[in-house]
Amino acid sequence: MSIPELLRQAARRHDDRPFLIFPGRTLGFAEVDERTDRLAGALAAQGVRPGDRVAVMFGNVPDWPLSWLAVLKAGAITVPVNAGYGPADLAHVLRDSGARLAMAAPEHAPAIRELGVPILEExxxxxxxxxxxxxxxxxxxxxxxxxxxxxxCMLPHSYWTDTALLMADLVGFSDDDVVMVAQPFSYMDPQWMTLMCLVAGVPLVVLPRFSASGFWPAARRYGATVTYVLGTMPMLLFKQPPHEHDRDNRMRLVMCSGIPPKLHAALEERWGAPWRELYGSTETGPDLLVHPDDAGTVGTGAMGFAPPGKEVKILAENGEPGEIVVRGRPMMRGYWNHPDATAHAFRGGWYHTGDLGYQDEHGYIHHAGRLKDMVRRGGENISCAEVENVLAQHPAVQAAALVPIPDELWGELPKAFIQLHPGHAPDGTTAARVIDHARERLARFKIPAFVEFVDAFVYTPSQRIEKRHLLTPGRDQRASAIATEKERA
Structure with a gap:
């Protein structure tokens, strides 16, 4: 079915039951259906027709899902825009998508109008x-x-409804469940979780933003039972000081993409809830899942099995890591305006994820880094994710990013950008302590050759560091960095 059909079906079944819960505002299933009907009418009155692209740019407020669902009811295509975008990113998305109209918060309207895109008036x-x-x-x-x-990524209605049905079946909802999300609504997670809640007939609590210190207090306040986190979120949550009420919550399942294996058991013990791996992408939706009852994967890094309708395999032999490839449903229809990239991604009839993986003796697939997120140091490949994970475990480190920088001798050398917790000095002594920590846990060739401290990182909506902001063209990457002398020989 289409997304509007899914919404109308849920409105008939659940009527005034709470559906979308924001701080200070709760919308019922039937209310969302009625309000999006009126908004869809306003879009049509302003000339929006099926197939048109409509940009949506709000923070995590009710206007976001209401606008999104209204665009779909008008038969148009929603273009989610990150509310944190600067001028260059905003211009790229609006121009590349060919958006003919936008629905946006007042603070974003002037920048959108300057780019020649009108704002919905009705x-x-x-x-x-x-x-x-x-x-x-x-x-x-x-x-x-x-x-x-x-x-x-051009995503059809069936992509979303397939994902919603699949995830609702995995979680196994009951009437007293409450789902909570903290990611920006412009990102994938709140969207598929909204539709999952439509299928299950349960409420979705939408937090204004992710806060490591506020996440679990919010879970207790709203009685959340199911959530989804990813990226740096698990590590940031775990680094919060332990609290006497950590286990005073109703959470029965934390879905997570990228659970740190060494922290997996500790995460479960601290908050008293199972954490289960979920692997997928914008292009393909959910590809690998660990069932909520499968406690045998805790601490192993296993990402589970492909769900019904999906096939996943490793392009490698003899148990060596190789690229993870996927086919089946859900799946995007391709990249807009990028036919060559689409053909390359789907070569051989499989979607090539760009992720490396391997399969263990039980058939589980494990992540082994990114093909493109690597440093090639001499004849050795270094997984940036592996080094970043080790650096982030140091008590002084809040977040870390590893990037390759050119080197005449080695081809590339690993450079670490590090954000420190308050109270730690960004100096050579701290750098040496962090590097010593890494040296105890990693092979010598993986140790960063340079360290640079930063006040903060720019993050994607999926809580991944935007590394393109770290490698400014023409900048001498050694000039502002601390060389780790032992690694330069």
Missing amino acids: TAGKAPDVRINPWDLATFSYTSGTTGFPKA
Whole structure:
């Protein structure tokens, strides 16, 4: 079915039951259906037609999901825009998508108008009678773009409804469940979680933003039972000081992409809830899942098995790491305006993820780094993710990013950008302590040759560091860095 059909079905079944819970505002299932009908009418009255692209730019407020669902009811295609975008990123998304209209918060309207895109003026109208095929496009969802400008994944309605049904079946909801999300609504997670809650008939609590110190207090306050985190979020949560009420919560399942294996058991013990791995991408939706009852994967790094409708395999032999490739449903229809990139991604009939993985003796697939997120030091390949994980375990380190810098002798050398916790000096002594910590845990060739301290990182909506901001063209990457002398020989 289409997303509007899913919404109407849920509104009939659940009527006034709470659906979307924001701080100070709760919307019921039927109310969301009625309000998005009126907004869809306003879009049609301002000339939006099926197939048009409409940008949506709000923070985590009710206007975001209401606008998104209204665009879909009008038969148009939603273009989610990160509310934190600067002028260059905003211009890229609006121009690349060909958005003809935008629905946006007042603070974003001037920048959007300067780029020649009008803002929706009407607030209500008669809902248009539009027939929507499940294969029709629903969103242009832009990839995170950690190393370059993002591309738009063309995602049909069936991609979203397939994902919602699959995830609802995995979680196994009951009437007293409450789902909570802290990621920006412009990112994938709150969108598929909204639709999952439509399928299950349970409420979704939407926090204004992710806060490591406020996440678990919010879970207790709202009685959350299911959530999803990813990226740096697990480490940031674990680094918060232990609290006497850590286990005073209703959480029964934390889904997570990228659970640190060495912390897995400690994460479960601290908050008294199972953490289960979920692997996927904007392009492909969920690809590998660990069942909530599968405690045998704790601490192993196993990402589980492919769900029904998906095939996942490793392009390698003899148990060596190789690229993870995927086919089946859900799946994007391709990259907008990038036919060559689409053909390359789907070469051989499989979507090539760019992730490295291997399969263990039980059939589970494990992550082994990124093909592109690597440092090639002489004849050795260094996984940036592996080194970053070790650096982040040092008590002084809040977050870390590893990047390659050119070197005449070695080809590339690893450089670490490090954000410290308050109270730690960004000097050579601290750098030496962090490097000694890494040296005890990593092979010599993986140790960063340079360290640079930063006040803060720029993050993607998926809580991954945008490394393209670290490697400014023309900048001498050694000039402002601390050389780790033992590693330069």
